[in-house]
Amino acid sequence: MNDAPAAPALTALADQAAYAAAVQLAVDAAAAYYGPGTSPLDDDAYDRLVRGIEAYEADHPEQVLPDSPTGKVAGGAVSGDVPHTAPMLSLDNVFDPDGLKRWTAGLERRLGRPVTVWSVEPKLDGLAISARYRRGRLTRLVTRGDGSAGEDVSHAIGTIVGLPERLAEPVTVEIRGEVMMTAEQFEAACAKRTAHDGTTFANPRSAAAGTLRAQDRPYVCELTFFGYGALPLPPGDASDLAERLRTLPHSQIMEQVAAWGVATTAATPVAGIVATTVQEVQARIEQIAEARTTLPFGIDGIVVKADLADDQNQAGFGSRAPRWAIAYKLPAVEKITKLIAVEWNVGRTGIIAPRAELKPVEIDGSVVTYATLHNAADITRRGLMLGDSVTVYKAGDIIPRVQAPLVHLRTGTEQPIAFPQVCPNCGDAIDSSQERWRCVRGRACRALASITYAAGRDQLDIETLAASRIQQLLDAGFITDFADLFTVTREQLLTLERMGATSADKLLAAIETAKTRPLNRVFCALGVRGTGRSMSRRIARHFGSMEAILDADADAVQAVDGMGVEKAKLMLEELAELRPLIGKLIAAGVSMTEPGAVAAPADPAAGGEGTGEAPAAGLPLAGMAVVATGAMTGPLEALSRNQVNELIERAGGKASSSVSAKTSLLVAGEKAGSKRAKAEGLGVRIVTCEEFADLVAGFL
Ligand SMILES: NC(=O)c1ccc[n+]([C@@H]2O[C@H](COP(=O)([O-])OP(=O)(O)OC[C@H]3O[C@@H](n4cnc5c(N)ncnc54)[C@H](O)[C@@H]3O)[C@@H](O)[C@H]2O)c1
Ligand SMILES: [Zn+2]
Numbered sequence: 009m010n011d012a013p014a015a016p017a018l019t020a021l022a023d024q025a026a027y028a029a030a031v032q033l034a035v036d037a038a039a040a041y042y043g044p045g046t047s048p049l050d051d052d053a054y055d056r057l058v059r060g061i062e063a064y065e066a067d068h069p070e071q072v073l074p075d076s077p078t079g080k081v082a083g084g085a086v087s088g089d090v091p092h093t094a095p096m097l098s099l100d101n102v103f104d105p106d107g108l109k110r111w112t113a114g115l116e117r118r119l120g121r122p123v124t125v126w127s128v129e130p131k132l133d134g135l136a137i138s139a140r141y142r143r144g145r146l147t148r149l150v151t152r153g154d155g156s157a158g159e160d161v162s163h164a165i166g167t168i169v170g171l172p173e174r175l176a177e178p179v180t181v182e183i184r185g186e187v188m189m190t191a192e193q194f195e196a197a198c199a200k201r202t203a204h205d206g207t208t209f210a211n212p213r214s215a216a217a218g219t220l221r222a223q224d225r226p227y228v229c230e231l232t233f234f235g236y237g238a239l240p241l242p243p244g245d246a247s248d249l250a251e252r253l254r255t256l257p258h259s260q261i262m263e264q265v266a267a268w269g270v271a272t273t274a275a276t277p278v279a280g281i282v283a284t285t286v287q288e289v290q291a292r293i294e295q296i297a298e299a300r301t302t303l304p305f306g307i308d309g310i311v312v313k314a315d316l317a318d319d320q321n322q323a324g325f326g327s328r329a330p331r332w333a334i335a336y337k338l339p340a341v342e343k344i345t346k347l348i349a350v351e352w353n354v355g356r357t358g359i360i361a362p363r364a365e366l367k368p369v370e371i372d373g374s375v376v377t378y379a380t381l382h383n384a385a386d387i388t389r390r391g392l393m394l395g396d397s398v399t400v401y402k403a404g405d406i407i408p409r410v411q412a413p414l415v416h417l418r419t420g421t422e423q424p425i426a427f428p429q430v431c432p433n434c435g436d437a438i439d440s441s442q443e444r445w446r447c448v449r450g451r452a453c454r455a456l457a458s459i460t461y462a463a464g465r466d467q468l469d470i471e472t473l474a475a476s477r478i479q480q481l482l483d484a485g486f487i488t489d490f491a492d493l494f495t496v497t498r499e500q501l502l503t504l505e506r507m508g509a510t511s512a513d514k515l516l517a518a519i520e521t522a523k524t525r526p527l528n529r530v531f532c533a534l535g536v537r538g539t540g541r542s543m544s545r546r547i548a549r550h551f552g553s554m555e556a557i558l559d560a561d562a563d564a565v566q567a568v569d570g571m572g573v574e575k576a577k578l579m580l581e582e583l584a585e586l587r588p589l590i591g592k593l594i595a596a597g598v599s600m601t602e603p604g605a606v607a608a609p610a611d612p613a614a615g616g617e618g619t620g621e622a623p624a625a626g627l628p629l630a631g632m633a634v635v636a637t638g639a640m641t642g643p644l645e646a647l648s649r650n651q652v653n654e655l656i657e658r659a660g661g662k663a664s665s666s667v668s669a670k671t672s673l674l675v676a677g678e679k680a681g682s683k684r685a686k687a688e689g690l691g692v693r694i695v696t697c698e699e700f701a702d703l704v705a706g707f708l
Pocket of ligand 2 (some may be wrong): 354433
């Protein structure tokens with residue numbers, strides 16, 4: 009999990025000229041962002057700029073320019089000619105639990121009473137729209153514009169999933185919500201646009217913005233709508249319905265909106281909920297944040313609202329945002345950077361995959377230098393060129409990916425991307441009959457690397473087996489994969505150069521010992537993409553046995569903590585290919601179970617939580633999230649970080665690499681630096697290596 013973002017940085021403005029230039033840049037960027045969706049800035053850069061402008065204006069109130077974006081809906085950069093029935097405003101932001109607490113306390117002070125019911129919903133990353141229904145028929149669509157008037161985009165009626173042309177009842181009402189593109193709709197839209205004019209959309213949000221306003225495109229792109237409000241129409245209407253819309257809690261209005269047949273987030277994994285305490289609100293925020301990477305659409309935060317109409321009415325509105333709602337912002341997961349080079353790597357299965365080398369860019373707390381490009385067809389489909397400005401997407405632990413080039417930022421110096429003609433690893437031919445290119449030698453192309461990896465310390469840990477030895481065994485034809493190591497004979501070993509009887513016996517003994525490794529090591533040795541050491545441990549503990557892993561379908565695999573849809577699919581594909589190798593391992597007597605775990609139920613739905621983990625109750629670290637940091641000393645000195653994590657999990661805990669409010673215990677070794685400081689700040693319990701060893705003595 010990511011740690012809550014600190015209040016974000018700002019662009020420092022040195023003087024009046026810098027201030028004026030910043031205002032111009034922000035206004036231009038906002039006009040491009042809300043209009044055709046072609047801003048040269050990513051959201052982080054834009055937000056930093058506006059905060060810099062705000063800071064400068066606070067210090068120099070006499071210099072504030074009338075064009076300044078601060079305090080205005082849409083930064084004052086857009087307008088419209090269709091007046092809104094009631095202003096369509098923006099939202100104020102908070103960035104962390106403290107900010108939320110301060111905001112809720114402030115609202116309660118203003119009301120002079122506690123807010124008894126909050127609503128908590130995802131903040132959908134698209135654009136706001138007002139949909140006017142008359143007697144149940146959708147008659148008009150209007151963008152937010154400057155908040156008081158928007159643009160008529162009724163031509164889009166009929167292309168927006170979730171916004172029906174007819175409601176289930178003949179009511180006259182205004183529905184408000186967000187228009188966006190799902191990942192699938194975005195891919196389809198890019199494909200259509202590339203086929204049409206060779207360009208593409210930068211990201212789903214700008215694709216939705218551009219598509220909503222486009223009138224005479226020869227192709228139609230589908231959009232998605234989720235409602236988050238309903239208003240009386242006309243505003244002063246005295247009907248029963250209008251009266252109900254004025255007095256019902258927000259949550260009940262949303263039920264009504266869904267009953268009319270309009271899509272709401274209720275049908276998604278991040279449905280809106282009501283909460284009665286700020287703790288409950290914060291807990292739901294964490295859940296939604298965690299689900300972010302698994303959603304088929306983008307969210308950029310969580311919206312917290314006072315649910316009751318009385319509270320909303322009393323709190324009222326500021327000029328830019330309501331006072332009864334707040335956006336809890338999540339870290340930006342998309343940045344703009346440059347595509348410097350494309351390298352082609354051969355994976356352990358012989359797949360030849362392109363990887364983008366980027367101008368380093370910080371996304372969601374880590375610096376991204378490389379990002380996946382999937383395959384050659386994908387590069388062609390996206391129309392990427394070397395030197396392009398590109399949008400890069402990374403969230404949580406997913407592999408960063410290049411989303412699209414920003415064609416409008418091209419300078420003419422961009423170069424085509426060269427595709428390899430032969431396997432970059434062995435020089436043999438490439439099988440390009442499928443979208444995923446492959447070396448014709450398949451797994452054999454990377455046999456040395458795969459076997460070396462499998463024999464490594466955190467996998468089978470076969471002592472004395474160096475890469476040069478593995479190469480000898482491959483050259484002699486004694487092995488083709490790491491499972492063959494278990495059937496190599498003493499006689500065969502003795503035929504190798506530089507191999508005496510003593511070394512041969514030592515190696516055979518080491519191989520024999522490797523048969524007893526726990527399942528997590530054996531699984532890790534398989535080298536399935538996306539399953540490194542910690543994911544392998546989670547998989548092994550979840551399923552308990554190789555048999556259970558092989559029986560699992562996509563749903564069952566996704567029940568593993570941290571396993572997304574994409575990863576699960578990849579894992580199952582690779583496991584299917586690895587079955588013969590796994591069969592050889594089983595036949596050779598390699599252990600296929602995880603001590604301390606019990607087999608997962610075949611049907612995850614029937615098994616309650618659906619986890620195969622042995623009941624942790626009674627174990628010393630039951631229910632605890634534990635982080636080890638610094639150099640391990642004393643009784644833990646001999647353990648690798650992976651082994652310490654294994655120990656944590658054997659003792660019932662959950663090993664994690666980053667400290668957050670959810671961390672229960674920090675094992676601080678020597679030179680424990682920033683993690684220790686952070687744990688201290690959060691009041692997390694900190695123990696020494698010795699104290700920890702005592703705690704888990706029975707499991708060492
Ligand atoms: N990259 C750029 O050049 C550029 C330019 C301008 C703005 N921006 C980005 O846009 C942001 C500001 O945009 P904004 O003023 O539209 O405000 P906002 O996106 O911060 O929040 C207000 C909007 O949230 C939306 N929303 C989503 N889910 C909602 C829900 N459940 N309930 C209510 N509203 C919901 C509505 O559309 C509403 O208008 C900035 O933070 C910036 O990152 C970027
Ligand atoms: Zn090859």
